[in-house]
Amino acid sequence: MRTPFLLLASTVMAAACLAACSTNARSDAKTSVALPVPSDDKATAEKALTAFLTSRSIREIPLHRDATPDLDRDGKDDLLMLLDDQNWCQADGCTLLVFHGEKDGYRLVSQSVSVRAPVSVGARVNRGWHDLLVNVGSGDEAGTVALEYDGTGYPADPTMAALLDPARLPSATPLIDAEMAPRVAAQ
Known part of the structure; x- marks a missing residue:
């Protein structure tokens, strides 16, 4: 994963050097280098x-x-990222980041703590965004909850949501499986 970053960094540095070395008739002109x-x-x-x-x-x-579903049905993939690293997990789960896919990258929509895989996208839509079904808790208190988009993001603490009846879970597409999803190594 370092190769794309190094390529990006070297491209930016080369562009900055070229911009600094160019002969500009107006020395007061502001030069901006567009990042690729x-x-x-x-x-x-x-x-x-x-x-x-x-x-x-x-x-x-x-x-x-991570997974890249289109949560808001705008034709652009959004990004779900489950940070399942010891620094981002507690006894009751890990941090889930949700990013909105935009033309030039991703914008953070919400950060939820205490999430356990699997993470699924529900068929139900709230305020234009699909619900997320996640596991919370452990032992006898474990279960699945539906995170509903509230117009600005998903709930920060899913453990405050009511557990869904395991016999009547809504239709959902699994995205981040509890065991099968590969972990992206820290760099």
Whole structure:
């Protein structure tokens, strides 16, 4: 995963050097270097995670599993990222990030704690976004809850939602499986 980042970094540095060395008739003109948008979906996802971590002054990239469904049916893939790294998990689950897919990358929509895989996309839609079905809790208190989009994001603490009846779970498409989804190694 370092190769796309190194390629992006070297491209940006080369462009900055060329811009600094160019002969400009107007020395007061502002020069802006447009950063290339990574064409690789994985690189774009990693860029979103890095931006999230940087905004919180965190340098270490955690282990994570991700999926790219179109949650709001706008034709662009959104990004679900389950940070299942020891620094992002507690006894009752891990942090789930939801990013909205946009033309130039991903924008953070919500951060939910205490989430356990599997993570599924429900058929039901609230305020234009599909519900997310996630597991919460452990032991006798474990179960599945539906996270409903409230117009700005998904609930920050899914453990506050009512557990769904296991015999009557809504229709859903699994995205991040409890055992089968590969983990992305920290860099």
